[in-house]
Amino acid sequence: MKRMTGAILPGNSTVELKTFDIPTPGYGEVLVKMKSSTICGSDIRCIYHEHLGKGPEGYQPGMIAGHEPCGQIVEIGQGCRRFREGDRVIIYHISGCGLCNDCRRGYMISCTSEQYRRAYGWQRDGGMAEYLLAEEKDLVLLPDELSYSDGAQVACGFGTVYEGLEKIGICGNDTVLITGLGPVGLATAMLAKAMGADRIVGIEAIDERIRIAEKLKLFDAVLKAGADNVQQVRTMTGGMGAEKTVDCSANDKARLTCIQAARKWGKIVFLGEGGTCSFQPSPDIIHDQKTIYGSWVTNIWRMEELVERIVRWGIRPEDLITHRFPLEKADEAYALMAGGKCGKVAVVFDEELR
Numbered sequence: 388m389k390r391m392t393g394a395i396l397p398g399n400s401t402v403e404l405k406t407f408d409i410p411t412p413g414y415g416e417v418l419v420k421m422k423s424s425t426i427c428g429s430d431i432r433c434i435y436h437e438h439l440g441k442g443p444e445g446y447q448p449g450m451i452a453g454h455e456p457c458g459q460i461v462e463i464g465q466g467c468r469r470f471r472e473g474d475r476v477i478i479y480h481i482s483g484c485g486l487c488n489d490c491r492r493g494y495m496i497s498c499t500s501e502q503y504r505r506a507y508g509w510q511r512d513g514g515m516a517e518y519l520l521a522e523e524k525d526l527v528l529l530p531d532e533l534s535y536s537d538g539a540q541v542a543c544g545f546g547t548v549y550e551g552l553e554k555i556g557i558c559g560n561d562t563v564l565i566t567g568l569g570p571v572g573l574a575t576a577m578l579a580k581a582m583g584a585d586r587i588v589g590i591e592a593i594d595e596r597i598r599i600a601e602k603l604k605l606f607d608a609v610l611k612a613g614a615d616n617v618q619q620v621r622t623m624t625g626g627m628g629a630e631k632t633v634d635c636s637a638n639d640k641a642r643l644t645c646i647q648a649a650r651k652w653g654k655i656v657f658l659g660e661g662g663t664c665s666f667q668p669s670p671d672i673i674h675d676q677k678t679i680y681g682s683w684v685t686n687i688w689r690m691e692e693l694v695e696r697i698v699r700w701g702i703r704p705e706d707l708i709t710h711r712f713p714l715e716k717a718d719e720a721y722a723l724m725a726g727g728k729c730g731k732v733a734v735v736f737d738e739e740l741r
């Protein structure tokens with residue numbers, strides 16, 4: 388049996404490298420040589436510092452981490468019907484039962500089967516290893532035009548953002564306000580711009596992230612988080628407010644800014660996870676006819692649609708990556724991401740090491 392290195396998260400703000408058997412694909416499964424595995428905010432929030440999550444967010448101790456995996460198929464199990472050896476693939480990061488109503492809609496994230504729902508990097512081994520065992524039904528073909536690091540980000544972050552933006556509907560009429568300019572906020576700006584938004588305004592508290600956002604040139608204005616944010620956005624929009632607002636921060640005040648800085652009939656979507664939000668229903672939403680959406684990950688057909696459109700739009704998710712690490716330095720990668728003074732952080736292999 389051949390062996391490989393994989394990273395696990397013990398839950399005390401460290402990363403442990405361990406040796407595992409390289410799995411053999413069974414019926415309907417493939418073995419993927421990992422090429423890029425990006426770190427998601429939820430890895431930090433629910434696993435890295437301590438094992439917080441329950442149910443679908445419960446990390447099984449000892450599992451190989453990483454739920455934004457992208458790589459190349461090197462071995463095919465029996466019964467595979469579409470994918471072949473050599474295919475470049477994104478792994479939709481939750482393997483569902485395939486038969487419940489949520490799975491039939493493509494939302495394996497919400498699979499109701501306690502027995503069969505297993506998220507990569509949470510309840511089954513994920514992408515922070517040299518190889519990953521995946522089910523064929525969880526794969527999305529990565530177009531030739533995109534790199535593995537483009538694809539890794541679609542596996543969770545960009546997919547999640549695209550779903551949220553489709554819910555509120557982005558068009559050329561819109562000023563889009565984005566609160567929280569970590570990787571999800573930056574992805575929101577990149578996609579909203581590609582979808583035709585007229586003007587994009589960001590709000591962020593951490594100076595390093597403000598600088599990264601400005602450097603990427605995805606925003607028309609980047610504001611420092613503060614008490615006068617609602618007024619600033621109103622001033623920029625002729626007193627009206629933004630048509631669409633997106634919270635990627637999970638911060639109580641930022642969420643309130645998203646609600647109050649939206650104009651009458653405006654649409655608000657919450658993507659950032661955890662925390663609370665306090666607002667006054669009548670003045671903040673009811674009287675101004677506003678709608679608040681919640682959005683969790685995406686479905687697999689929309690992920691396929693997204694990779695097609697990313698190519699058509701000519702955008703590159705990998706442009707949001709500010710730091711790349713080899714697997715041996717996964718501890719540095721997670722520590723950097725936990726500090727928040729970065730864009731997207733990736734653990735990369737082979738040709739993605741640059």
Ligand SMILES: [Zn+2]
Pocket residue numbers: 427428429430454543544
């Ligand atoms: Zn994620």
Ligand SMILES: [Zn+2]
Pocket residue numbers: 483484485486487488489490491495497498499500
């Ligand atoms: Zn299911």
